[in-house]
Amino acid sequence: MSYTPERWHFQDNTRYKSPWKTNPYSITTRKTGVHGTTIANIPNRRTVPDEEKRANAMLIAHAPEMLELLRTFVGWYSNKQKDNFQMVMPFKNQPPEIQAAMKLIEKTTGESYV
Numbered sequence: 001m002s003y004t005p006e007r008w009h010f011q012d013n014t015r016y017k018s019p020w021k022t023n024p025y026s027i028t029t030r031k032t033g034v035h036g037t038t039i040a041n042i043p044n045r046r047t048v049p050d051e052e053k054r055a056n057a058m059l060i061a062h063a064p065e066m067l068e069l070l071r072t073f074v075g076w077y078s079n080k081q082k083d084n085f086q087m088v089m090p091f092k093n094q095p096p097e098i099q100a101a102m103k104l105i106e107k108t109t110g111e112s113y114v
Contacts, residue, residue: 003063003064006037007030009030009061010057010058011027012054022044024044024054025041025053025056026039026042067109070101070104077098
């Protein structure tokens, strides 16, 4: 499973006049010579405060960066053994936090560490 590889950008559509009233925030990519691709739109709902809509959009926009950083941490830590840094510790020997991170990567991407 793969996500859109280009860098994701938070877009504040509240700066523009209509037709953006229905989606105040969006997450897009920009490709050379091509218009941006929309990854997600955060719809305007009266029951959801603007601060929450903006925070949700920011979280989605930075998800790929967080995933790559999580992979880096898990990769670094899971290879760290007392006597041999080249051997990967089995899943069951990992600390609970690293096991949880491995499970989260699996839920997000389908990559199995178990």
